[in-house]
Amino acid sequence: MFGALADATRRDIVRRAIDGEQGILELAGHYPMSFAAVQKHVAILERAGLVTKERIGRRKVVRANLEGVLMVRRLLDRYEELWRSRIGRMADLLADDAPPAQKEIDR
């Protein structure tokens, strides 16, 4: 998933897919590369679960998959939580620390 988002073109496709109903050919129009290249990018995003394709008429409309974006975000949330809990543990350690004898505190 992170891999899928690691490419700028793909991130932009996701962005456009969020509020567009664009077919692949239309999407390809926005980028300085061939239709096939864009097609590959969409395929990668699709496999990563960040985007879905739906046949509409003779086109296949690309739609962003909110679930996918949320999935990635959740991972990052876990990292943040790990961090905060670490900070928490450090604070706990300091708090649990019974005030040592005066001579050790002062100075």
Place this chain on the structure above:
Amino acid sequence: MFGALADATRRDIVRRAIDGEQGILELAGHYPMSFAAVQKHVAILERAGLVTKERIGRRKVVRANLEGVLMVRRLLDRYEELWRSRIGRMADLLADDAPPAQKEIDR
């Protein structure tokens, strides 16, 4: 940044860096690859701003950089927001839609 997180080893290093005070050699112990390889991974994470190195004695301790993680998350938040505002716009459209004449609604 997404690129930096696109590798499983690097994600694990970030995880360990969150609550560890591990040097690179210690980190390398966890993975089936050479010290130099891990060193490169750390360098990539560092360039991406996800991790910092601090010299402590003869080691260089690797610490996760919360700022970096939050940065990536913020990007995903923007995607989510785009999505929700799109849903919002669609809802608005439906709401703004003045009830058409009866003949158009029924049937």
Place this chain on the structure above:
DNA sequence: GCTAGATACAACCGTATGGTTGTATAATTG
């Protein structure tokens, strides 16, 4: 059913990436 439109897929190419080994630099220890 034939033609045109839109997508799919395979083969190929150059470069970036993840890995290796080897050598050099920094900091601790005796």
Place this chain on the structure above:
DNA sequence: CAATTATACAACCATACGGTTGTATCTAGC
């Protein structure tokens, strides 16, 4: 300061990746 520990860096290799072109499939319209 010599020896050891921990990190840095360069050169190299195989493979993955982003791009191309060419051909095949599927749908719409006449």
